[in-house]
Amino acid sequence: MSSWAAVLFRRDLRLSVRVGGSALVGVLFFLAVVTVIPFGVGPDLNLLSRIGPAILWIGALLATLLGLDRLFQADREDGTLDLMLMAGRPLELLVLIKCLAHWVATGLPLVIAAPLLGIFLNLDPVATGAVTLTLLVGTPALTLIGAIGAALTVSLRRGGLLLAVLVIPLAIPVLIFGVSAADAAIHDPVPFLTPFLILCALSLIAAVIGPLAAAAALRFAGD
Amino acid sequence: MAIWDYANPTRFLRLVQVVLPWLIGLCVIAFAAGLYMSFFVAPEDYQQGDTVRIMYIHVPAAWLSMMCYSVMALSSLGTLVWKHPLADVSAKSAAPIGAAFTFMALVTGSLWGKPMWGTYWVWDARLTSVLVLFIMYLGLMTLWRTMEDPIKAGKAAAILTLVGALNLPIIKFSVDWWNTLHQPASVMRMDGPTIHPDILWPLLVMAIAFTLLFFVLHLMAMRNEILRRRVRALRLRAASAAQPGTAAATAQPAE
Secondary structure, three states, X not given: OOHHHHHHHHHHHHHHHOOXXXXXXXXXXXXXXXXXXXXXXXXXXXXXXXHHHHHHHHHHHHHHHHHHOHHHHHHHHOOHHHHHHHOOOOHHHHHHHHHHHHHHHHHHHHHXXXXXXXXXXXXXXXXXXXXXXXXXXXXXXXXXXXXXXXXXXXXXXXXXXXXXXXXXXXHHHHHHHHHHHHHHHHOOOOOOHHHHHHHHHHHHXXXXXXXXXXXXXXXXXXX | OHHHHOOOHHHHHHHHXXXXXXXXXXXXXXXXXXXXXXXXXXXXXXXXXXXXXXXXXXXXXXXXXXXXXXXXXXXXXXXXXHOOOOHHHHHHHHHHHHHHHHHHHHHHHHHHHHHHHOOOOOOOHHHHHHHHHHHHHHHHHHHHHHOXXXXXXXXXXXXXXXXXXXXXXXXXXXXXXHHHHHOOOOOOOOOOOOOOHHHHHHHHHHHHHHHHHHHHHHHHHHHHXXXXXXXXXXXXXXXXXXXXXXXXXXXXXXX
């Protein structure tokens, strides 16, 4: 990693964990969603363990979406984004690094919290491991796809809701393969590896499409 | 190049004025023929009875919902790559039409599903992908509505349309996967006997009629959008004439 990239990465990470950043709010939201689901479907532990992977995935999706609207907006408000646009560095790479820092600050805590929340949902150790592994591979894709929505709505005052509407259809494949890989590990109708590898592929595709489209959107929003 | 001749909106409007009456006439004739064939010529299905006639609305609407997205994707390429001035007008005016066709496909599908499958909605792979397509149309329309500057909104929507065009096959594939995993072959398929010519011909005529209807509506919507933008420009000019001091400073005053 070249030096400017490392500097940018550290800056974004530091900003998101300090006062005014939103790194840990996502995890709290994740906890709140998982807590509220049993009130909706009832405290039946068998049911909860069956739909547990799905609950964790939907919770992670919503938590990721909520944090995304600040990905570029804070930088736009204080003018940093304009400096970044004029700096002459490849904007696609810049977006990728910002996404990486954002994921480390908001996505990785979700992955780390998942095993703990799995206990609430009566998941056995194999299922917990599978869900955590799929979240580890899948949440970067959510952040990268969400970066497109964040870049498109960067100039809007309240873009958060629109961002969720735009991003959710694009995130459906990630959700499907994340949940089906976790399900495959628990009661195997298909081998675990097939959906898991497709999930990895989706993350890699998102790592290409996300920065490209987000950089194009930021350029158009800038001029 | 012919397409560049119509980069001038006035010339395009003149072309629309010439083409539109013919297109409307053809569309009416095609609909008259198609509706007559599908109601009186086409036989009843031996299992489904008269409800099979829903197909003559449902299937063309579903085709059009996909064709409309292709038109939007091509127009978006035109906006981003060739910077054609009418490309974003085309994309913007196609979105509500596409959403309407998708909605029509969903509603007629539900009405057909009730007598045939016993339920208005099943989470079948095809239905689910069409529903996702519908949500994407609505999202694009919302994105258009949130930005005041039509040029900026056009570029943003073009990026989202192209990302959606790349993603739609992936979504379709993953929904197929999800569906076979959860409920294999619970839905009756149409591929019992291959489609008989008596049914196929009305269907094709209706498909042509729907396509013509799409082009009529699309040209009309493009014309309206061009006129709407002219009104907007006139209003901006009038506003800046009223306040000469402030308007020169701000390039994009709010309406």
